[in-house]
Amino acid sequence: MRDPITTRFPWIDASITSTLAEPAEAYDSLRNQYHSTRILILLEQEIQNLQVNRLLGVTHFDLFVPGLNFVFGEARLPGRVGIISTYRLKASSRSKAGLFVERVVKEAIHEIGHMVGLEHCSDTSCVMYFSNTLADTDYKGPDFCGKCRSQVRIQIE
Ligand SMILES: [Zn+2]
Numbered sequence: 001m002r003d004p005i006t007t008r009f010p011w012i013d014a015s016i017t018s019t020l021a022e023p024a025e026a027y028d029s030l031r032n033q034y035h036s037t038r039i040l041i042l043l044e045q046e047i048q049n050l051q052v053n054r055l056l057g058v059t060h061f062d063l064f065v066p067g068l069n070f071v072f073g074e075a076r077l078p079g080r081v082g083i084i085s086t087y088r089l090k091a092s093s094r095s096k097a098g099l100f101v102e103r104v105v106k107e108a109i110h111e112i113g114h115m116v117g118l119e120h121c122s123d124t125s126c127v128m129y130f131s132n133t134l135a136d137t138d139y140k141g142p143d144f145c146g147k148c149r150s151q152v153r154i155q156i157e
């Protein structure tokens with residue numbers, strides 16, 4: 001996942017941190033899901049212990065925000081933390097190989113896009129298009145449209 005990301009954010013020196021504890025505070029037992037905004041708060045605490053500018057969490061837990069049945073991910077816009085879930089990105093066994101990884105890469109780039117200040121885009125093929133469904137994720141590409149690419153900026157800490 002590192003290379004597709006550094007290709008699109010050339011100034012990022014990406015690395016993988018150690019696994020974090022289960023975000024028990026973010027668990028909603030009625031929904032059997034994790035509140036992604038609460039995970040962002042935990043990541044904001046975690047990043048203070050790390051020598052990094054930004055932190056993208058990757059979880060296999062199903063995420064939600066109030067008002068939506070689920071979310072593929074959430075990030076501060078702009079900000080230092082984001083989270084993506086692989087829970088709903090899994091491909092059926094008959095899908096072409098690599099589809100799962102493609103989806104994870106797209107969602108990761110989307111959330112990093114938010115972290116560096118991009119909002120949602122109306123271009124359905126742009127990675128910053130809001131995915132309501134997996135079909136949206138599969139339709140859009142892993143790249144920014146021209147308008148979004150021109151807006152990518154580094155958030156100065
Ligand atoms: Zn988004």
Ligand SMILES: [Zn+2]
Nearest residue numbers: 121126145148
């Ligand atoms: Zn766009």
